[in-house]
Amino acid sequence: MIALVLTVCVSVGLAGCAPKAPPETAERDSLFVAFSSIGNTLDAAFANSTNVTIATSHIYDYIIAVDEDFNFEPAVASSWEQVDNKTFKFTVGDGFVFHNGDPLEIEDVIFSIERLRDIPKCASFMSNIDKVEATGPKEVTITLVEPNSSTIRALMGAAHVYNKAYCESVGEDYANKPIGTGPYKVKNFVPGDKLELEAWEDYPFQKPAIKHLTFKVIEEVANRYISLETGEAQFATISYQDMERAEKNEKVKVVSKKTTNTAFISMNNKKAPFDNKNVRLAMAYATDREGLAEVQGGATVIYSMTPPMFSTYYESPNMPKFDLAKAKALLEAEGYGPNNPLKFEAWIYGGNSAVMEAYQADLKSIGVEMEIRNLEFGVFLEGMANGEYQMLAGSWNNTTGDPLTAIENYWSGSFGSSNISFFENARCDELYDIAKAAPDEETLKAAAQEVQEIAASEVPIIPTFSNMAIFAMDKDLEGVRIYGSSVYSFRNAYFK
DSSP, rough: OOOOOOOOSSSSSSSSOOOOOOOOOOOSEEEEESSSSOOOOOHHHHHOOHHHHHHTTSSBBSSEEOTSOOEEEESEEEEEEEEEEEEEEEOOOSSSBBBBBBBHHHHHHHHHHGGGGGGGHHHHHHTTTEEEEETTTTTEEEEEEOOOOOOHHHHHHHOOOOHHHHHHHHHGGTTTTOOOSSSEEEEEETTTEEEEEEETTTTTTSOOOOOOEEEEEOOOOHHHHHHHHHHHHHHOOOOGHHHHHHHHHHEEEEEEEEEEEEEEEEOOOTTTTTTHHHHHHHHHHHOOOHHHHHHHHHHHEESSSOTTSSSSSSOOOTTTOOOOOHHHHHOOOEEEEEEEEBEEEEEEEGHHHHHHHHHHHHHHHTEEEEEEEEEHHHHHHHHHHTOOEEEEEEEESSSSSTHHHHGGGGGGGGGGTTBBTTTOHHHHHHHHHHHHHHHHHHHHHHHEEEHHHEEEEEHEEEEEEEEEEEEETTTTTTOOEEEHHHOOOTTOEEOO
16 A cells, blocks of 8 residues: 655644744734635535635644645644554544534544545545544544555545534534634625635634635636725635736735646536547547637646646547547547537536637537536536536546545546546446555556546546646735645735
């Protein structure tokens, strides 16, 4: 089994190693963050949304967190040990208290893991967790069914720590009326629109300098930047097209970062017309990655669903490259043409419209009629997980640094979660089993490469480009922690 990187920081108690306390700032203590979307639930494990993860990580703590290089660091667990290839022990730190005054107990940590068994997105890794038990007053032991280099990383990326007694008393309401151990409490949540947080006065660790934190949905990326120029927002993810303009603004500073974000065009392999391999191949040949990346701006063309920064990234020479003549010939061989044009619907949300409109124009040039449907983000996510779509455009963020996550795009055990194309291939399933139990890096890379070769010939999903994250913020805002996963945190932020 490939050993996990278990790096322990000296300080504990926060979701990450805390820097020195920010200076006292009485004048500015409110921060408005312009979001692209937020969805309808504050349960990050269920939402399958980076934005929900960002927002709720100010409310909850993880069992253990990851740093900018995807190394583990303390959160609720102050230390941990990999006993053998199936056994992991975690020691819970002192002083954690929930917003309702309840002290954090071992049972809360166990509940926070076990509840994930009922969340479809988590089924793939939870099926490999045999036991979660208290093995000491402050110790939790997790035993796996079989060795898997992915399970613990996936679990720690999903397991915010919940209050067991509170969740059981309020039932389903606990998701959108959260009680956590983090530095912020929920003041107001309008599903799909806005989340307002306020600093928790009784937070037992270093209290945040930002007292009021608002995440507000502004779907159009251009409008997100305008909200910064007008002073409405103090932080936003902006487009490459607005980057130069932001850099010239003396009131704004810009941070750009290469990320694990992987954009794609997914085809539902269980629904017509994309249950036909040749139709999928035609769509891949009709994909002008360079053109789409240029429309996106600041993006890097990719030919794999694995983030390019990972050692398992591989560009198969067999992956279809842009060739409209080949795309048209494949469709004609399947009976499509002027008298029987290929017609289907493609789902998007928020800021994906320009890229898909460019794709739509290329398809139209070979007689394909693609209708674009722009959905509210929560509806988009639910329909994606349930396999209700024909084609959609989206992107993944790898938040844990786990290379197996990319392989799960092709593993049948992850239908509706990572494998949103509902692609089924017996050899890919075998290779996933080989990869998850790989004893060394070379075995993992060999399995991952073969999966990517199969993906190139079957094309269940079309990788398009890797995004560069561009953040614009008030020039006086300091202490924002930004990760390669595009996740960011304001726990230690302040205005200078």
